Amino acid sequence: MNAREIRLAARPHGLPGLDAFHLVETAIPDPAPGQVLIRNLYMSLDPGMLMLIGAYPDIPIPPYEVGAPLYGDAVGEVMASGEPSLKEGDVVLHRHGWREYALADAAQVRQVDPDAYPSLSTYLGFGLVAYAGLTAVAGLRPGETVFVSSAAGATGSMAGQIARLLGAGRVVGSAGTPEKVARLTGTLGFDAAFDHHDGPIADRLREAAPDGVDVYFDTVGGEQLRAAIDVMNAHGRIALCGALARQSAGGSPDAGPGDPMRLIGKRLTLRGFTMNDHLDLASEFGRRLRQWLADGSLVYEETVVDGLENAPQALLDLVRGTYTGKVVVRLTR
Numbered sequence: 001m002n003a004r005e006i007r008l009a010a011r012p013h014g015l016p017g018l019d020a021f022h023l024v025e026t027a028i029p030d031p032a033p034g035q036v037l038i039r040n041l042y043m044s045l046d047p048g049m050l051m052l053i054g055a056y057p058d059i060p061i062p063p064y065e066v067g068a069p070l071y072g073d074a075v076g077e078v079m080a081s082g083e084p085s086l087k088e089g090d091v092v093l094h095r096h097g098w099r100e101y102a103l104a105d106a107a108q109v110r111q112v113d114p115d116a117y118p119s120l121s122t123y124l125g126f127g128l129v130a131y132a133g134l135t136a137v138a139g140l141r142p143g144e145t146v147f148v149s150s151a152a153g154a155t156g157s158m159a160g161q162i163a164r165l166l167g168a169g170r171v172v173g174s175a176g177t178p179e180k181v182a183r184l185t186g187t188l189g190f191d192a193a194f195d196h197h198d199g200p201i202a203d204r205l206r207e208a209a210p211d212g213v214d215v216y217f218d219t220v221g222g223e224q225l226r227a228a229i230d231v232m233n234a235h236g237r238i239a240l241c242g243a244l245a246r247q248s249a250g251g252s253p254d255a256g257p258g259d260p261m262r263l264i265g266k267r268l269t270l271r272g273f274t275m276n277d278h279l280d281l282a283s284e285f286g287r288r289l290r291q292w293l294a295d296g297s298l299v300y301e302e303t304v305v306d307g308l309e310n311a312p313q314a315l316l317d318l319v320r321g322t323y324t325g326k327v328v329v330r331l332t333r
Helices: 049-054 120-124 127-137 154-164 178-185 203-207 222-231 244-248 260-266 273-296 309-321
Strands: 004-010 020-026 035-045 074-081 089-096 101-105 145-148 170-175 192-195 213-218 232-240 269-272 302-306 324-330
Touching: 004 309, 035 089, 035 120, 035 309, 049 309, 074 101, 074 120, 101 154, 120 232, 120 302, 120 324, 127 154, 127 203, 127 213, 127 232, 127 273, 145 154, 154 170, 154 213, 154 232, 170 203, 178 302, 178 309, 192 203, 213 222, 222 232, 222 244, 232 260, 302 309
Parallel strands: 145 170, 145 213, 170 192, 213 232, 232 269, 302 324
Antiparallel strands: 004 020, 035 074, 035 101, 035 324, 074 089
């Protein structure tokens, strides 16, 4: 039997086009002792994959290699096992996405409960990133004002809702269209939101957060980061987990946070992080997420794209702001 996978065809300069991706067929291997063969059911897409495609400097994980399959989070079913602790039919989470079948060392996969959520694709959501950024990184306290950039996206939509559930006094979000802004204050329960295209961002943020911002959950950087610093209260904390402004610009560095005297004068804390820094919170967050979903206090938004062959276009559309919520690719044929 053969299966399909997507490889990086060439390292692009700036934003990639579809010619940067190569869909190929490859033989399905048999697992050796200590390995499992997985039929992937869903794979995750996220803007950070552009950094891996472009091999941006200083990224915290290895870039994609030209000629090799791309990788990313995926959830699938064990089809054959050379590991006694995993059997056929088990559902596992792993990092070998962008292919229909994955061969992985057993130590690289995590068995998950197939009945924990309405869909297995929920395991690919970015709620843990949002939860860790607000709690372990920013130290959100009840009553504080939280600003979330790109708040209609996969991570931002979770960050805003989780901030509210953790007791934030006011939650403000930015988005890229009037429709997304309306969704933030309607379906997702943000207290205020604005379109970052509608004039100076610092002015819009001051209108939305008249008493200033205590915590900024940043997935964008660039002008939105500088605006947040302008509006932050003394001793504010900024959790840095994305650089969408740079990714959308094809990797060109932006102007950064601006005048350091403003950071010093306000005694602000800026801390970068990745999900891998806080995997110890996964069980705690999983319990809370299941409860929030069960009682309806959290809305989980997801866009499902069918077919591995459509994943490259979906990734480019994601970066251009086409979707809301988490974007996953359904791989079953």
